[in-house]
Amino acid sequence: xxxxxxxxxxxxxxxxxxxxxxxxxxxxxxxxxxxxxxxxxxxxxxxxxxxxxxxxxxxxxxxxxxxxxxxxxxxxxxxxxxxxxxxxxxxxxxxxxxxxxxxxxxxxxxxxxxxxxxxxxxxxxxxxxxxxxxxxxxxxxxxxxxxxxxxxxxxxxxxxxxxxxxxxxxxxxxxxxxxxxxxxxxxxxxxxxxxxxxxxxxxxxxxxxxxxxxxxxxxxxxxxxxxxxxxxxxxxxxxxxxxxxxxxxxxxxxxxxxxxxxxxxxxxxxxxxxxxxxxxxxxxxxxxxxxxxxxxxxxxxxxxxxxxxxxxxxxxxxxxxxxxxxxxxxxxxx
Amino acid sequence: xxxxxxxxxxxxxxxxxxxxxxxxxxxxxxxxxxxxxxxxxxxxxxxxxxxxxxxxxxxxxxxxxxxxxxxxxxxxxxxxxxxxxxxxxxxxxxxxxxxxxxxxxxxxxxxxxxxxxxxxxxxxxxxxxxxxxxxxxxxxxxxxxxxxxxxxxxxxxxxxxxxxxxxxxxxxxxxxxxxxxxxxxxxxxxxxxxxxxxxxxxxxxxxxxxxxxxxxxxxxxxxxxxxxxxxxxxxxxxxxxxxxxxxxxxxxxxxxxxxxxxxxxxxxxxxxxxxxxxxxxxxxxxxxxxxxxxxxxxxxxxxxxxxxxxxxxxxxxxxxxxxxxxxxxxxxxxxxxxxxxxxxxxxxxxxxxxxxxxxxxxxxxxxxxxxxxxxxxxxxxxxxxxxxxxxxxxxxxxxxxxxxxxxxxxxxxxxxxxxxxxxxxxxxxxxxxxxxxxxxxxxxxxxxxxxxxxxxxxxxxxxxxxxxxxxxxxxxxxxxxxxxxxxxxxxxxxxxxxxxxxxxxx
Ligand SMILES: Nc1ncnc2c1ncn2[C@@H]1O[C@H](COP(=O)(O)OP(=O)(O)OP(=O)(O)O)[C@@H](O)[C@H]1O
Ligand SMILES: [Mg+2]
Numbered sequence: 001x002x003x004x005x006x007x008x009x010x011x012x013x014x015x016x017x018x019x020x021x022x023x024x025x026x027x028x029x030x031x032x033x034x035x036x037x038x039x040x041x042x043x044x045x046x047x048x049x050x051x052x053x054x055x056x057x058x059x060x061x062x063x064x065x066x067x068x069x070x071x072x073x074x075x076x077x078x079x080x081x082x083x084x085x086x087x088x089x090x091x092x093x094x095x096x097x098x099x100x101x102x103x104x105x106x107x108x109x110x111x112x113x114x115x116x117x118x119x120x121x122x123x124x125x126x127x128x129x130x131x132x133x134x135x136x137x138x139x140x141x142x143x144x145x146x147x148x149x150x151x152x153x154x155x156x157x158x159x160x161x162x163x164x165x166x167x168x169x170x171x172x173x174x175x176x177x178x179x180x181x182x183x184x185x186x187x188x189x190x191x192x193x194x195x196x197x198x199x200x201x202x203x204x205x206x207x208x209x210x211x212x213x214x215x216x217x218x219x220x221x222x223x224x225x226x227x228x229x230x231x232x233x234x235x236x237x238x239x240x241x242x243x244x245x246x247x248x249x250x251x252x253x254x255x256x257x258x259x260x261x262x263x264x265x266x267x268x269x270x271x272x273x274x275x276x277x278x279x280x281x282x283x284x285x286x287x288x289x290x291x292x293x294x295x296x297x298x299x300x301x302x303x304x305x306x307x308x309x310x311x312x313x314x315x316x317x318x319x320x321x322x323x324x325x326x327x328x329x330x331x332x333x334x
Numbered sequence: 335x336x337x338x339x340x341x342x343x344x345x346x347x348x349x350x351x352x353x354x355x356x357x358x359x360x361x362x363x364x365x366x367x368x369x370x371x372x373x374x375x376x377x378x379x380x381x382x383x384x385x386x387x388x389x390x391x392x393x394x395x396x397x398x399x400x401x402x403x404x405x406x407x408x409x410x411x412x413x414x415x416x417x418x419x420x421x422x423x424x425x426x427x428x429x430x431x432x433x434x435x436x437x438x439x440x441x442x443x444x445x446x447x448x449x450x451x452x453x454x455x456x457x458x459x460x461x462x463x464x465x466x467x468x469x470x471x472x473x474x475x476x477x478x479x480x481x482x483x484x485x486x487x488x489x490x491x492x493x494x495x496x497x498x499x500x501x502x503x504x505x506x507x508x509x510x511x512x513x514x515x516x517x518x519x520x521x522x523x524x525x526x527x528x529x530x531x532x533x534x535x536x537x538x539x540x541x542x543x544x545x546x547x548x549x550x551x552x553x554x555x556x557x558x559x560x561x562x563x564x565x566x567x568x569x570x571x572x573x574x575x576x577x578x579x580x581x582x583x584x585x586x587x588x589x590x591x592x593x594x595x596x597x598x599x600x601x602x603x604x605x606x607x608x609x610x611x612x613x614x615x616x617x618x619x620x621x622x623x624x625x626x627x628x629x630x631x632x633x634x635x636x637x638x639x640x641x642x643x644x645x646x647x648x649x650x651x652x653x654x655x656x657x658x659x660x661x662x663x664x665x666x667x668x669x670x671x672x673x674x675x676x677x678x679x680x681x682x683x684x685x686x687x688x689x690x691x692x693x694x695x696x697x698x699x700x701x702x703x704x705x706x707x708x709x710x711x712x713x714x715x716x717x718x719x720x721x722x723x724x725x726x727x728x729x730x731x732x733x734x735x736x737x738x739x740x741x742x743x744x745x746x747x748x749x750x751x752x753x754x755x756x757x758x759x760x761x762x763x764x765x766x767x768x769x770x771x772x773x774x775x776x777x778x779x780x781x782x783x784x785x786x787x788x789x790x791x792x793x794x795x796x797x798x799x800x801x802x803x804x805x806x807x808x809x810x811x812x813x814x815x816x817x818x819x820x821x822x823x824x825x826x827x828x829x830x831x832x833x834x835x836x837x838x839x840x
Contacts, residue, residue, distance in 0.1 A: 201685040210698035269685035
């Protein structure tokens with residue numbers, strides 16, 4: 001029994017789940033009606049549904065980021081790619097059909113991902129630096145596309161992607177679920193998971209084993225780019241406008257945090273898609289909670305930082321050991 | 335004999351999840367002796383060392399240094415007590431210079447700052463005087479071969495040691511000359527009254543240098559013997575726990591019939607700075623050896639052949655088909671497989687399980703989208719765990735929890751599992767125990783008789799002569815000759831290698 005419990009605490013998903021549960025419990029006491037769900041016109045409404053809906057762009061980007069981090073990389077350009085894709089879709093819809101605009105938005109995600117991938121794999125530029133280029137240039141490109149204005153979107157099909165309902169649930173949830181399933185498929189039913197984890201852990205040995213790291217690297221950055229583009233579509237569809245300046249600002253940081261909280265190490269190797277999902281939910285719930293309990297907006301970032309630090313510390317086995325030792329001592333003294 | 339006990343271990347036990355690595359082991363090291371720990375792969379030798387030096391926590395038992403109980407909590411702690419260790423998996427910093435590696439944590443200082451000049455000077459002196467190695471100590475460590483890295487680790491430990499020196503398989507990647515240097519140093523330290531623990535799977539070395547042997551089997555101590563008083567077959571029988579038949583160690587008479595069909599051939603294949611252009615042919619079912627000293631180009635040639643390094647001239651023909659632009663993936667698709675020399679860097683993937691490490695090569699052969707179904711993966715892994723006698727409680731265990739020799743077997747399994755037509759084996763039995771070595775040799779001969787071509791690289795000439803149909807001799811990254819079975823003998827190969835000026839190791 002004790003042994004089983006130990007085993008469970010050793011699972012990567014355990015601590016992020018605990019953190020999320022604690023946060024939800026807190027909400028239960030702080031915010032009456034947090035868990036209540038109403039049905040209006042056959043659609044579900046409530047704080048939980050709201051979180052589920054809002055988290056999707058972050059969640060999708062985090063999933064892409066997980067694969068990049070698994071191969072010991074990082075992609076800090078996702079926020080800019082998100083802005084470009086939203087801007088491009090909005091701009092194109094003024095002239096062409098919504099479907100072409102959607103294709104173009106995803107296409108630009110592919111191009112951005114390829115760009116990052118080629119810089120990292122072919123030119124062997126460090127991932128942080130390589131993606132920094134697109135992080136800075138990307139917003140400029142997005143502004144060029146929108147002409148420096150906030151473009152409004154007036155297309156019901158497009159808007160449905162961000163704010164429509166299916167089976168009573170917000171539509172973005174289905175997009176997120178589909179992407180998660182595809183990635184799970186890639187991880188469990190193809191050799192993608194094995195190859196990525198192998199490259200992320202030991203590049204030289206992977207080369208000797210016949211894995212083609214360059215191809216894999218380009219592939220994961222491309223996937224990450226596509227994820228960012230899809231998130232861009234959802235974000236712009238949700239607010240019916242494309243804002244080149246502010247869409248997806250700082251989302252790369254939240255995404256990296258979600259991945260790390262989910263148990264994937266920045267040093268590469270094993271990656272946990274389920275953990276990332278929990279991580280993304282945690283961050284979104286935290287933001288929502290902080291806003292709804294009315295914490296002074298000026299210190300929101302500080303509160304968020306403190307909570308994240310705590311979660312990360314508790315994930316570290318060394319810290320837990322120290323913590324246990326410390327608390328035990330206290331107990332024995334009293 | 336003034337054999338005061340220097341270091342004593344009493345009733346040491348250590349368990350890992352699913353394995354009892356040590357149970358109630360006693361061990362004593364006397365002043366001025368070289369003491370060997372012997373045992374099969376996974377017997378618990380390295381674990382004993384790691385428990386002693388504070389890498390792992392022991393479950394039970396106690397250690398005494400000069401009669402006083404000690405319990406170091408880290409290797410640094412052990413060093414302060416005068417116990418310095420070269421671990422089996424060398425733990426140096428690849429991207430620091432050689433000198434920095436030797437002095438890390440105890441850099442010579444001048445006015446509070448590191449005195450680089452002094453440090454480089456002293457590093458050079460230690461290497462050249464003690465171990466007769468002349469290299470540029472300001473270059474980063476990873477620019478040198480495994481052998482040199484091994485020697486640097488030894489130099490560091492020797493320089494620190496005061497009292498007890500522990501060497502866990504230090505000779506696994508060394509050539510005869512380096513081994514000789516190492517033995518000279520060890521003899522000198524021994525005469526100064528130091529106690530040395532020496533682990534190796536080479537019986538010749540054990541009999542040459544050690545005074546006493548402690549045998550471990552499955553984590554239990556079988557006994558302590560004076561080296562001179564125990565015969566080789568007794569020793570091995572005690573290690574493996576059953577009679578060691580003479581025949582299992584005997585030279586495997588080569589009775590395979592000759593096949594004329596050529597599988598791979600090369601004309602003028604080479605790469606500047608690595609291997610001078612050379613011709614070679616390899617028939618189906620033939621075992622071809624590459625002999626030469628460390629740095630003679632034997633590994634480099636294998637790498638060029640497998641596409642790890644691009645050939646910059648020459649033609650490679652596989653099955654009458656000319657191949658351009660060889661890459662490891664292309665090589666694997668053509669039926670090549672390459673068991674590399676340096677298992678830590680080029681072989682194992684730490685994070686992955688034993689199963690995943692075994693199927694990795696086969697998976698790349700099948701491709702990204704033809705994922706091997708889980709039950710097939712398990713079958714394959716199980717098959718090779720049994721065939722090669724890999725000692726593990728569970729195939730889902732992380733590979734770095736295996737003992738060194740067992741990790742080597744996993745890498746071998748990875749390449750056998752691809753059902754290759756050409757098997758390139760670069761020191762395939764490095765770190766593997768005497769018994770398994772004989773098994774693997776048999777397996778190699780078996781594969782050859784099934785028509786698989788084998789390119790065999792080994793520093794052990796005896797092994798080469800016993801297995802190979804033909805040997806290509808390399809020196810200074812050049813092919814200097816070829817011997818067939820009738821002309822081949824250890825001394826003949828040695829002579830060819832030694833002719834002319836000796837190769838400088840840089
Ligand atoms: N960190 C670990 N976690 C789990 N099991 C371990 C760990 N380290 C060693 N073992 C197990 O303990 C046993 C003894 O291993 P050890 O490394 O001491 O063997 P060894 O005698 O040094 O063998 P070799 O000759 O192959 O180096 C093996 O069965 C190994 O799988
Ligand atoms: Mg060992």
